[in-house]
Each structure stands twice: as structure tokens, then as C-alpha cells.
Amino acid sequence: MQPIISVKDLCKTYSSGFEALKSINLDVRKGEIFALLGPNGAGKTTLIGTICGIVNPTSGKITVAGHDIKADYRAARSMIGLVPQELTTNAFETVWGDVSFSRGLFGRKANPALIERILRDLSLWDKKDAKIITLSGGMKRRHMIAKALSHEPEILFLDEPTAGVDVELRRDMWNLVRTMRETGVTIILTTHYIEEAEEMADRIGVINKGELILVEEKAELMRNLGKKQLTLHLQAPLQEVPAALRDYQLELAGDGNDLVFTYDSRGERTGITALLADLGDAGIRFKDLQTSQSSLEEIFVNLVRDRT
Ligand SMILES: Nc1ncnc2c1ncn2[C@@H]1O[C@H](COP(=O)(O)OP(=O)(O)OP(=O)(O)O)[C@@H](O)[C@H]1O
Numbered sequence: 001m002q003p004i005i006s007v008k009d010l011c012k013t014y015s016s017g018f019e020a021l022k023s024i025n026l027d028v029r030k031g032e033i034f035a036l037l038g039p040n041g042a043g044k045t046t047l048i049g050t051i052c053g054i055v056n057p058t059s060g061k062i063t064v065a066g067h068d069i070k071a072d073y074r075a076a077r078s079m080i081g082l083v084p085q086e087l088t089t090n091a092f093e094t095v096w097g098d099v100s101f102s103r104g105l106f107g108r109k110a111n112p113a114l115i116e117r118i119l120r121d122l123s124l125w126d127k128k129d130a131k132i133i134t135l136s137g138g139m140k141r142r143h144m145i146a147k148a149l150s151h152e153p154e155i156l157f158l159d160e161p162t163a164g165v166d167v168e169l170r171r172d173m174w175n176l177v178r179t180m181r182e183t184g185v186t187i188i189l190t191t192h193y194i195e196e197a198e199e200m201a202d203r204i205g206v207i208n209k210g211e212l213i214l215v216e217e218k219a220e221l222m223r224n225l226g227k228k229q230l231t232l233h234l235q236a237p238l239q240e241v242p243a244a245l246r247d248y249q250l251e252l253a254g255d256g257n258d259l260v261f262t263y264d265s266r267g268e269r270t271g272i273t274a275l276l277a278d279l280g281d282a283g284i285r286f287k288d289l290q291t292s293q294s295s296l297e298e299i300f301v302n303l304v305r306d307r308t
């Protein structure tokens with residue numbers, strides 16, 4: 001299937017000379033939830049901005065549902081809803097007025113029933129006549145989401161949708177995003193909450209210093225997450241893993257003093273019992289052992305650190 005968003009060799013150097021994006025290649029599939037993770041300043045907002053036509057790319061090619069974002073800007077942009085990281089809006093307009101106006105900007109016919117449903121879904125209905133300046137921070141964010149949804153986009157970008165939002169609202173937003181996905185909307189979100197990516201995403205991309213260093217199915221990452229390690233501290237160091245133990249996923253560490261066994265905790269059998277028996281048969285004794293498990297957070301931190 002043709003990707004709904006295609007980014008090819010995208011580079012962005014700001015006028016200051018700063019290289020914010022270094023040859024990014026990314027395909028987003030129609031109907032998926034794609035989470036973009038990365039530390040502050042990695043280039044997430046810049047990448048989203050170029051796809052939405054707000055930031056001018058230095059080189060590269062971007063298409064949205066086949067529309068080139070430069071040559072065919074209007075067609076591409078009309079498919080996209082954007083909830084920006086920085087909240088900017090007309091403070092003295094009412095919630096209802098601003099959201100309705102937003103729909104009109106995209107040339108859509110007025111649809112009060114739709115706007116009402118959006119505001120109700122976002123628990124903003126009782127604030128519909130309030131001026132935006134009188135909303136709380138979390139309500140302002142919900143208002144921005146309402147605006148982005150007002151013109152019924154097929155693709156929704158959420159740049160840090162749940163930053164500074166309380167736990168309950170975060171859950172509400174996750175539900176809303178899932179409901180939207182069920183109606184076929186493609187969703188790209190950035191987040192600093194690893195658990196959010198874990199909970200929501202079909203695929204995860206990690207960006208660091210302007211480079212996309214990993215794009216993977218979440219399920220695949222979760223399988224990695226299921227990987228556990230058993231470390232045996234040996235009584236006497238080994239030069240190499242004995243031939244009799246080749247069938248196990250074993251590695252020597254700590255100058256041969258530690259034997260590290262990697263296993264899948266989700267498998268029916270971990271193989272630990274058999275390993276311990278075979279170790280005994282091979283005359284290998286250990287004085288202590290410990291287990292550890294990698295989390296998505298660790299995977300993420302390691303990925304980003306390895307590159308610095
Ligand atoms: N208008 C600009 N001019 C010059 N440099 C910029 C501009 N906008 C962003 N940058 C730089 O580009 C880099 C990437 O910024 P970007 O906002 O894309 O990061 P981010 O991944 O969204 O970070 P955060 O998690 O903090 O939102 C940063 O080093 C930033 O200082």
C-alpha cells in the first residue's frame with residue numbers, strides 16, 4: 001500500500017546554520033498511530049513543521065497522499081490537522097467561535113453539529129462560550145485539539161499533546177486518539193512519555209540530533225522488552241563459552257567472570273532450569289546470580305546515548 005506520508009532525503013538547515021534535520025527518510029502508513037520519540041532539540045517539531053508546510057525544507061521531497069507539499073500545498077495541507085506544541089490562538093475569541101472559524105479557514109461548510117460533538121468529546125462543551133484567555137492550560141490544549149479536528153483532517157499531528165496535562169485528561173486523549181484511528185485517521189504524535197508511546201503507538205520512530213535512528217513496530221520493541229538477562233557470577237573465570245553450552249544464548253562478560261544468559265520471559269520455557277543442570281554437568285560453579293530486564297525507556301536512553 002502506498003504510504004500516506006512519504007519523506008525522502010529531507011534536510012533542514014536553519015538560517016543560523018544549524019542543521020536540524022539530516023537526510024530523513026520516513027514512510028507513514030495510512031491509518032497507523034506513529035509515535036516520534038526524541039530528546040529536547042532532536043528535531044521532532046521541525047520534522048512535523050516541514051511536513052505541514054510551516055517550515056521550509058532545505059532539500060528533499062515530501063508527499064502527503066501523493067500531493068507534493070510544495071507544488072500542491074493546498075491539497076496536502078487540507079488533509080492535515082495540526083496541534084502545535086506551542087499554543088497560539090486568538091485569546092479574546094470564544095471557544096465556539098474560534099473552532100468554527102478554524103473549520104471555515106479550510107473552506108469547509110459550517111457544521112455546528114460536528115463542532116458540538118468535538119467539543120463534547122473533549123469535555124469542553126460547558127466552556128463553549130468562554131473566552132479562550134479564561135481557560136486553564138489543559139483546557140487550552142483541548143481547545144487546540146478541537147481546532148485541529150474541526151476541518152475533519154485525514155491526518156492528525158499532535159506535537160506533545162499531553163505535556164502538562166493531568167492523568168485523567170491524558171487517558172481521555174488516548175481514548176480520543178484511538179477512536180479517531182478507528183475512523184481511519186492517521187495519527188503522528190511526539191511525546192516525552194515513553195509509556196504514552198508504549199500505550200498508543202503502532203510504530204515508534206526515534207530521532208536524535210536530526211537523525212532518525214530507529215523506526216520499528218512497537219510489538220517488535222515490546223518483544224525486545226520481554227528479553228531478560230540472567231547473569232551468573234562464576235567462581236572461576238572462563239576463557240570461552242564451553243562447547244557443551246553452545247545451544248544457549250550465552251556471552252562472557254567481566255573478563256570471563258560473568259556468564260550472561262539472554263532469554264525471552266514470554267516464552268513457555270525460559271531454559272534456565274536446563275541451563276543450570278548443564279552448567280553443573282560441565283563443572284561450572286557460580287557464587288551468585290542476578291536477573292535484569294530492559295524497558296523501552298532503557299532501550300531509548302541507550303539508543304540516544306550511543307550516538308552522542
Ligand atoms: N527557527 C529556528 N532557528 C534556528 N534554530 C532552530 C529554529 N527552530 C528550531 N531550531 C533548532 O533546531 C533544533 C531542533 O528543534 P525542534 O524544535 O525541532 O526540537 P524538538 O525535537 O521538537 O524538541 P522539544 O522536545 O524540545 O520540543 C534545536 O536545536 C533548535 O534550537
Ligand SMILES: [Mg+2]
Nearest residue numbers: 044045046085
Ligand atoms: Mg518540539
